[in-house]
Amino acid sequence: MQILKSWIEKIFSSDYRPSRRDLALILFAIFAFAFTLRLARSFQIERIEKDGIMYILIADDIAKNGFDNAFAINPRLPPLHILLIALGIKLGLAQEATGILISVLSGALMVFPIFFIARNLFRSFLPCILSALLIAVYPNLARLGGEVLRDPLFQFFSFFAIWMIMQGLKSGKLVFHIFAGISVALATLTRSEGVEVMLAYFLFCAWEMIFPLAGFTVFRQKAKRTLFLLTVFMISFAVTTIPFEYTMQKTMSEWHVIDLRMKDYFTPLLIYFKIKQ
Amino acid sequence: MVGYPYQGRYFHPLVLISIFPASAGLIIIAEYLKRFKIKNTLAWLSLLVVIICTIKVLNPPSKKDWLKTIPDTIKANHTGNGRRIVLISSFEDGRLPYYSSQADFHLIKPLMVDFFLDANIQSVDKNLGIIAELKQSGQFLINLNGTRSQIHLLITREVPRKFKSLSFSWAKSPKDVSINVKFKKDLASDFESIESVRSDKEQIVFKEEILAKQFLITMNFNASIEWRLTQISGHSFDSYQVFSEKYYKGSMKWLPENFDYGFQSLFQAAEAWGGKNVFILFDSPKKEIEDAWTARGLSSNLKFIGEFKTHKKQSASLYQGGY
Numbered sequence: 001m002q003i004l005k006s007w008i009e010k011i012f013s014s015d016y017r018p019s020r021r022d023l024a025l026i027l028f029a030i031f032a033f034a035f036t037l038r039l040a041r042s043f044q045i046e047r048i049e050k051d052g053i054m055y056i057l058i059a060d061d062i063a064k065n066g067f068d069n070a071f072a073i074n075p076r077l078p079p080l081h082i083l084l085i086a087l088g089i090k091l092g093l094a095q096e097a098t099g100i101l102i103s104v105l106s107g108a109l110m111v112f113p114i115f116f117i118a119r120n121l122f123r124s125f126l127p128c129i130l131s132a133l134l135i136a137v138y139p140n141l142a143r144l145g146g147e148v149l150r151d152p153l154f155q156f157f158s159f160f161a162i163w164m165i166m167q168g169l170k171s172g173k174l175v176f177h178i179f180a181g182i183s184v185a186l187a188t189l190t191r192s193e194g195v196e197v198m199l200a201y202f203l204f205c206a207w208e209m210i211f212p213l214a215g216f217t218v219f220r221q222k223a224k225r226t227l228f229l230l231t232v233f234m235i236s237f238a239v240t241t242i243p244f245e246y247t248m249q250k251t252m253s254e255w256h257v258i259d260l261r262m263k264d265y266f267t268p269l270l271i272y273f274k275i276k277q
Numbered sequence: 278m279v280g281y282p283y284q285g286r287y288f289h290p291l292v293l294i295s296i297f298p299a300s301a302g303l304i305i306i307a308e309y310l311k312r313f314k315i316k317n318t319l320a321w322l323s324l325l326v327v328i329i330c331t332i333k334v335l336n337p338p339s340k341k342d343w344l345k346t347i348p349d350t351i352k353a354n355h356t357g358n359g360r361r362i363v364l365i366s367s368f369e370d371g372r373l374p375y376y377s378s379q380a381d382f383h384l385i386k387p388l389m390v391d392f393f394l395d396a397n398i399q400s401v402d403k404n405l406g407i408i409a410e411l412k413q414s415g416q417f418l419i420n421l422n423g424t425r426s427q428i429h430l431l432i433t434r435e436v437p438r439k440f441k442s443l444s445f446s447w448a449k450s451p452k453d454v455s456i457n458v459k460f461k462k463d464l465a466s467d468f469e470s471i472e473s474v475r476s477d478k479e480q481i482v483f484k485e486e487i488l489a490k491q492f493l494i495t496m497n498f499n500a501s502i503e504w505r506l507t508q509i510s511g512h513s514f515d516s517y518q519v520f521s522e523k524y525y526k527g528s529m530k531w532l533p534e535n536f537d538y539g540f541q542s543l544f545q546a547a548e549a550w551g552g553k554n555v556f557i558l559f560d561s562p563k564k565e566i567e568d569a570w571t572a573r574g575l576s577s578n579l580k581f582i583g584e585f586k587t588h589k590k591q592s593a594s595l596y597q598g599g600y
Contacts (some may be wrong), residue, residue, distance in 0.1 A: 008317065008320045009317060009320070011320075012317060012319045012320040012323070014304075037331060037334055040334075040335060041334055041335060044335065044337075046344075046345050047341060047344040047345055047372050047376060048372070050370055050371055050372060053371040053372055053375045054371060056375075057371075057375075069524075072524050072528055072529045073522075073528075073529050074528070074529075075528045110293075114293070114296065117297075118297055118300070121297055122297075122301070126304060126319070127297070127300040127301045127304060128300075130300035130303055130304070130323065131296050131297055131299075131300040133300075133323060133326075133327065134296050134299060134300055134303075134326070135293070135296055137326065137327050137330035137331060137334070138292065138296070138330065139330050139333035139334045140289070140292070141289060141292070141293075142330070142334040143334055143337055144289075151289060155289060155290070155293060158290065159293065252528070254528070
């Protein structure tokens with residue numbers, strides 16, 4: 001008890017700087033708590049969410065009959081979450097259990113990208129650990145983390161991408177940009193809105209180029225490097241998504257990497273200008 | 278990062294972003310609480326947050342017991358000699374058939390809803406682009422608002438027989454509204470001007486004899502209008518039809534089965550699809566349904582199984598076929 005008390009006092013003191021081992025232990029403890037909480041919630045659920053049934057039925061159809069007709073139920077659905085459930089069914093896991101396991105795991109894994117994004121935002125260690133803790137216990141996220149829904153997976157990939165983008169632009173290392181491209185692609189393959197994370201990347205790039213404000217020579221150097229990294233990012237995004245796009249075209253799916261419904265965002269503007277004319 | 282803001286969970290990315298200022302805010306609150314000479318304020322505060330959140334996670338606000346009770350009741354009453362359960366339901370919730378041993382699922386819908394979803398509304402003013410917006414509020418009402426345009430309303434299906442007439446009315450009465458209606462002779466032909474209707478009044482009514490055709494209404498108007506489809510006679514029970522999910526034009530759609538309208542369609546479906554393996558779930562109380570049968574002089578082939586309440590306190594009555 002005394003050890004626990006001294007540990008808590010240590011962690012919650014404002015000048016605490018943990019060793020790598022301590023940091024790993026703290027993060028693992030928060031992850032374990034998040035995982036347990038979501039798992040406990042999933043045991044309470046007697047009937048999963050309505051959308052979850054649709055994912056399960058499509059995944060089950062894929063596992064039993066292949067891709068041909070599976071997406072007819074909802075042709076606009078992105079494939080990744082459903083394919084993961086289908087993989088679980090193929091491996092002999094129960095339909096609902098697979099879907100729940102994906103949500104529990106990805107929901108609990110959220111603590112890591114959130115912690116490291118916070119590390120880029122705050123100087124102190126304390127708000128970072130609190131951010132991870134709040135993500136672990138936030139009621140609505142934890143509840144949905146025990147459901148068969150694609151939101152936890154989408155959120156995990158989105159925030160993992162943001163973490164990678166931040167690390168990439170901070171360190172300039174190529175590997176982070178490659179991982180950023182892949183994780184934005186995985187977010188897009190989970191929910192169509194995932195492609196919007198790319199906007200965050202473009203904004204970060206623009207910020208990087210413009211805000212040294214140190215004359216044209218520096219801007220040109222920065223711009224060259226940033227455009228190179230942007231190209232790497234886009235290539236890794238394309239390499240991850242194109243095989244899915246190509247495969248899905250042969251099925252009844254109408255899903256595309258860029259959701260064609262996005263044009264609807266601009267309809268009010270078009271109407272406005274047309275009427276103005 | 279937020280998609281269409283229809284459900285609370287679509288706002289989760291905003292919640293996730295707000296976690297960062299919230300954690301900083303927690304530290305500020307803890308600093309403030311130090312004034313009350315409490316030791317380890319941040320640790321206690323964090324513990325309090327964790328406990329409250331954990332309790333909230335494990336005690337969700339609405340328990341949808343009916344989604345468990347109804348499928349369990351169906352399974353308990355299923356004596357269909359090994360035949361697959363067929364569920365015909367007024368509630369479009371995939372959990373009901375899934376938990377009833379993956380039952381074959383059909384919907385009871387008043388036909389008008391689908392009738393409108395199938396209506397194709399478009400502007401034909403090429404310079405103006407799309408200006409019409411189709412809104413469906415309630416079962417039998419559409420509001421179509423636009424300005425300075427010509428609108429085509431293409432009705433691609435027969436209007437249900439139980440609706441004696443179809444009328445359009447507009448809220449404002451601009452002087453230069455004109456309506457032309459062209460009817461289709463048969464499915465193969467193009468639209469031909471069999472009958473043309475003009476009206477400068479505030480309402481136009483189509484009689485029963487012309488409703489069993491596809492027709493195209495062209496409306497020229499110069500102000501915002503509201504179109505209202507009016508049900509002249511009959512209760513929504515009379516427009517009931519059984520729908521099945523079928524592949525149609527690239528995706529699965531709810532399409533009507535070839536039964537009659539009203540309760541008769543359900544009696545016929547129960548007979549056609551087996552009998553005791555067929556369960557029908559109405560979104561009305563038993564008394565209301567059986568009074569309606571009596572009032573219409575119908576003899577039912579259904580047996581009452583039970584009445585339930587949804588989490589929104591709506592009545593649901595379950596019947597079994599084969600009697």
